[in-house]
Amino acid sequence: MKITIHRGTNQIGGCVTEIESNGYRVFIDYGEQLPGAPVNELKPLEGLNYGDVSKSALFFTHYHGDHIGKMTEASADMPVYIGKTALEILNCLESRLAYIPDPIESGKHKQIVERLKTIKTFEPLQKITIGGISVTPLFVDHSAFDAYMFIVEADNLRILHTGDFRGHGFRSKGLFPTLRTYARNIDYIISEGSNIQRTDATSKTEQELQRDFINDFRKYKYNFVLVSSTNIDRIFSLYHAAIVAKRCFVCDSYQAEIMKIVSENHKQYSSFYNIDFEQKSDPAGRFFEINRPFSFNGNLKPYLERHGFCMLIRANEALKPLLAQYSTSTDFKVSYSMWKGYLDKSNSAFSPSLYNFIMPYPDCDMHTSGHADVETLRTVFDTVKPKHGIIPIHTEAPENFQKVFPNQKIIRLRDRQVYEV
Ligand SMILES: [Zn+2]
Ligand SMILES: [Zn+2]
Numbered sequence: 391m392k393i394t395i396h397r398g399t400n401q402i403g404g405c406v407t408e409i410e411s412n413g414y415r416v417f418i419d420y421g422e423q424l425p426g427a428p429v430n431e432l433k434p435l436e437g438l439n440y441g442d443v444s445k446s447a448l449f450f451t452h453y454h455g456d457h458i459g460k461m462t463e464a465s466a467d468m469p470v471y472i473g474k475t476a477l478e479i480l481n482c483l484e485s486r487l488a489y490i491p492d493p494i495e496s497g498k499h500k501q502i503v504e505r506l507k508t509i510k511t512f513e514p515l516q517k518i519t520i521g522g523i524s525v526t527p528l529f530v531d532h533s534a535f536d537a538y539m540f541i542v543e544a545d546n547l548r549i550l551h552t553g554d555f556r557g558h559g560f561r562s563k564g565l566f567p568t569l570r571t572y573a574r575n576i577d578y579i580i581s582e583g584s585n586i587q588r589t590d591a592t593s594k595t596e597q598e599l600q601r602d603f604i605n606d607f608r609k610y611k612y613n614f615v616l617v618s619s620t621n622i623d624r625i626f627s628l629y630h631a632a633i634v635a636k637r638c639f640v641c642d643s644y645q646a647e648i649m650k651i652v653s654e655n656h657k658q659y660s661s662f663y664n665i666d667f668e669q670k671s672d673p674a675g676r677f678f679e680i681n682r683p684f685s686f687n688g689n690l691k692p693y694l695e696r697h698g699f700c701m702l703i704r705a706n707e708a709l710k711p712l713l714a715q716y717s718t719s720t721d722f723k724v725s726y727s728m729w730k731g732y733l734d735k736s737n738s739a740f741s742p743s744l745y746n747f748i749m750p751y752p753d754c755d756m757h758t759s760g761h762a763d764v765e766t767l768r769t770v771f772d773t774v775k776p777k778h779g780i781i782p783i784h785t786e787a788p789e790n791f792q793k794v795f796p797n798q799k800i801i802r803l804r805d806r807q808v809y810e811v
Contacts, residue, residue, distance in 0.1 A: 447468060515528070
């Protein structure tokens, strides 16, 4: 078996992993680099975008752009897999992005929408075989919904590829039971390490963050929350926080469509995703869709102002007049529920438009990471006990792994290095 990290040994995002056995190849993720990252072009990848692809397959751990962004460059003749709900959410997101004004960007997203029509889906624990290689998806909690780790087996070796995951989300309870049950006799772990630099920080749980939101929603009436439209558990958490604080819930119809996909597919498993989208009389959690020009018209305005609301927003010029209307009120709060790196001028992912949008509202940070903290990584490694070592990916500090986990064998690869095991 050969393991190659084509990109991602030394950076977050843009990861591509290949596991090859007897001419068969499984690729895991084929993402774009994060915006602003130093350019690190991929070389042509045999069996993925040229040459014989008849013995190849591509698996996506989840729908974030740094994992799926280059999917249209994969040969159209090879099978590509992702989780079922993940596919529906991604299709909804990409269909929307296909209409943004920038013709180059919208063209890319149109191509992705076309490619998505041919993608296959898998269920958790469904073993898929590509020649002598098998791939088994294990469900994990991440800031993308319907995300997976993979167990890849070939040549009597078992690899655990973690994808992006965390231990402090609403659906993290299953992490260690799942690993104890299915990730036995693992030879190598290919592990994400987004938070490896923050050695002493344990992440706030989603439950703790939700309690903070409930307190805010009780305190303020006009709550505006800037959150990624596909950070599903955060969004449902905000909905439930609005119910507890007896506030209405407001979002646009695109966001409502995403929520309906999740609700349809998952409400039978968890009441967390069971939302009454019909407008019931009780203002607590009452669901409203509001679209451009984002004004509360007619009877809606006094109703929402009387009961208070949580409204999901994006950094959109069209929303500024609405925020301006409420900004002088002491009952007004804007919360920024996304990664702080976008607002940090020293970070390569700095977003001027987001920064300018949020700048008038200091002390608005209301977020917790989508990635495992160091303690969670440690417990994963101690639970799985890989026989031969851990290969860091999706990290800006792979050198920290050995310092932080001195009892584990850390195998540091370079991008494109072929590691024969
Ligand atoms: Zn990622
Ligand atoms: Zn991710």
